[in-house]
Amino acid sequence: MDNRDTILEQALTLFSERGYDAVGVQEICDAAGITKPTLYHYFGSKHGLLEAVLERSFSVLKSRLSAAADYKGDMPLTLQTIAETYFSFAGEFPVFYRLQLALWFAPKESEGFKAVVLHNRFQYEMIEKVFLNAVPQHGNMRGRHQAYALTFLGTLNTYIGLGLNGFATLDADLARQAVRQFQYGIYS
Numbered sequence: 698m699d700n701r702d703t704i705l706e707q708a709l710t711l712f713s714e715r716g717y718d719a720v721g722v723q724e725i726c727d728a729a730g731i732t733k734p735t736l737y738h739y740f741g742s743k744h745g746l747l748e749a750v751l752e753r754s755f756s757v758l759k760s761r762l763s764a765a766a767d768y769k770g771d772m773p774l775t776l777q778t779i780a781e782t783y784f785s786f787a788g789e790f791p792v793f794y795r796l797q798l799a800l801w802f803a804p805k806e807s808e809g810f811k812a813v814v815l816h817n818r819f820q821y822e823m824i825e826k827v828f829l830n831a832v833p834q835h836g837n838m839r840g841r842h843q844a845y846a847l848t849f850l851g852t853l854n855t856y857i858g859l860g861l862n863g864f865a866t867l868d869a870d871l872a873r874q875a876v877r878q879f880q881y882g883i884y885s
Contacts, residue, residue, distance in 0.1 A: 701739050704729045709750050713796040717747060717809040747812050751800075754793040755816040758786050766823045768830040773880065775827055780853055780872035787857040788867045795861055798854060821846055838883070845883055852879045 698706070707728040711720045722743050726733050740746040765782040768775050787794040800813040825846035832839050856875045860867035 700729070700731055700735060704731060704736055704739060704746065705750055705753060708746050709754075709792055709796065712747065712750065713792045713799075716799060717796075717803075718807065744808050744812065747809065750793075751797065751812055751816055754790055755797070755819075757790070759816075759819060761786060762820060762823050766827050768827045770834060772827075772831050772835060773876065775831075776849065776876045776880065777872060779824065779827070779849075780876050781869055783853045783857060784860070784867035784869075784872050787860065791861055794857060798858065821850060824850055835883075841883075849879050 704725065708720075708725050711725060711728060722733060722736060725743075725746070726736055729736075736746065740749055761782050762779070765778045766775065797813055797816070800809040801817055803810040803813075825842050828838050828842035828845045832842070838845065852875055856865060856871060857867060859865040860871070865871055
């Protein structure tokens with residue numbers, strides 16, 4: 698692993714364990730075994746480092762979500778595929794997933810929230826598009842696509858939080874349970 702990757706890994710671990718604001722640049726440098734000039738060479742600032750941490754893992758999620766959210770006329774299957782994609786990703790990258798959830802719920806004016814908001818907007822827009830594309834088969838979804846996208850993503854993140862904290866197993870069965878719970882009210 699090169700210096701850049703080492704810095705990214707150490708920053709991810711420290712930010713996830715203690716929160717972005719609670720971790721100092723020197724602490725990251727010490728954990729990575731590098732000097733501050735090396736960190737600044739690669740990332741420019743602590744905020745630049747956070748953006749690189751987010752981009753590295755979100756690029757994987759975005760790629761997987763883009764494939765999972767390809768709606769082909771079967772809403773239950775699409776929702777199940779999206780749920781399984783999220784659960785699989787969170788299980789594979791639990792430290793990152795915990796960090797991005799914490800940043801999402803950080804104060805609106807914080808650096809962490811500002812860094813994660815565009816990534817979360819992408820997720821929301823991908824899921825919203827599924828509901829928009831389903832309107833021809835499910836006319837009752839017309840005008841509700843935004844609420845459905847937000848609610849579905851919120852449901853998935855709640856289940857993922859349970860999984861990350863050891864209260865559930867992020868598997869296909871739990872994904873089916875989450876999708877069933879969500880679907881209960883959307884077809885009426």
